[in-house]
Amino acid sequence: MNAQRASLPVPDNEHMPATVDSISQVEDLLSRPTLPVLKALQTLDSDLVILGVSGKMGPTLARMAVRALAALNLPYKVYGVARFSQPHVMTELERMGVHPIACDLLDRSALAQLPDSRNIIFMAGQKFGTTGAQHMTWAINTHLPALVCERYTDARIVAFSTGNVYALTPVTLGGSTETDEPQPVGEYAISCLGRERIFDYFSREHGLRCAIMRLNYAVEVRYGVLVDVAQKVFNRQPVDLNMGCANVIWQGDANGQALALLEHCDSPPFVLNVTGPEAVSIRRVAEQLGQRFGQTPIFTGTEAPNALLSNAAQAQHLFGYPSVSLAQMIDWIAGWVERGGETLNKPTYFETRDGKF
Secondary structure, three states, X not given: OHHHHHOOOOOOOOOOOOOOOOHHHHHHHHOOOOHHHHHHHOOOOOOEEEEOOOOOOHHHHHHHHHHXXXXXXXXXXXXXXXXXXXXXXXXXXXXXXXXXXXXXXOOHHHHHOOOOOOEEEEOOOOOOOOOOOHHHHHHHHHHHHHHXXXXXXXXXXXXXXXXXXXXXXXXXXXXXXXXXXXXXXXXXXXXXXXXXXXXXXXXXXXXXXXXXXXXXXXXXXXXXXXXXXXXXXXXXXXXEOOOOEEOOEEHHHHHHHHHHHHHHOEOOOEEEEEOOOOOEEHHHHHHHHHHHHOOOOOEEOOOOOEEOOEOOHHHHHHHOOOOOOHHHHHHHHHHHHHOOOOOOOOOOOOOOOOOOO
């Protein structure tokens, strides 16, 4: 094992481009394997199964895994499982070297037919559209994890969760830590805590090895908190200041930490906040973007003394600082918006304070 670790390939994360000019370049950046990913995946002992792969992060996370396994010269496959309501996503995954499988994960018999694996990334979840469809949110966020835990009891499972399980905290305190008691606001956040409790139950009662990843908020040039602010400033729309600060992390770094968490799965579950090191001032980011665009930002609302913030010191201790800095993210996103680059056209609603999505 020591010889393997000594011969790890060097990840290409030190040389970042000055600008991001194409979707193919974005997807390359988002799927570059990091050193923690290579260290974790070199110990892989089965194919990797990613459940809920068709969301915003899943395709680039799956591609990162494929690239890492190729760099490590390991023979394992990466399976990407989802309902695939948009068939072109399956085609894109195949192009990346991922093996897509269409499956309704809420169907116990279909779940039983999925490939066996000792390494699972659980990304399935529902946030937007919760209001008015609470029954489906609870089914996906709490019932489905139980089905998956029953199906893959002997696996290591990295389960995506969210910083929304925490209460709003004073911006001066540096954000919630993993040892803080969850105090979710709103039905979506409560259901996410329910998801965590299901994994916790199977871990403590059945020995499931698990890591719970509390993420907020992943960003790339087509989506995220910084994109929301940049578009509003560029288009002279009001920027809401009620949630005066937020955490952000480059999506590629979030992908990397998710895969690296396979090495930290444990019973009871290992819990980790995954985000950037800063409490990002929405006002200051808007003003910085305004200078870049030659616009004076329009603000609405007033910064509250508290915000939804997570402290990621433990993640930085384990994996180092993110490879893409806040300044780099802002610069890339500003250039992308200026050039009229394609976006996912999905607002984050980060400014929501009542937990209703």
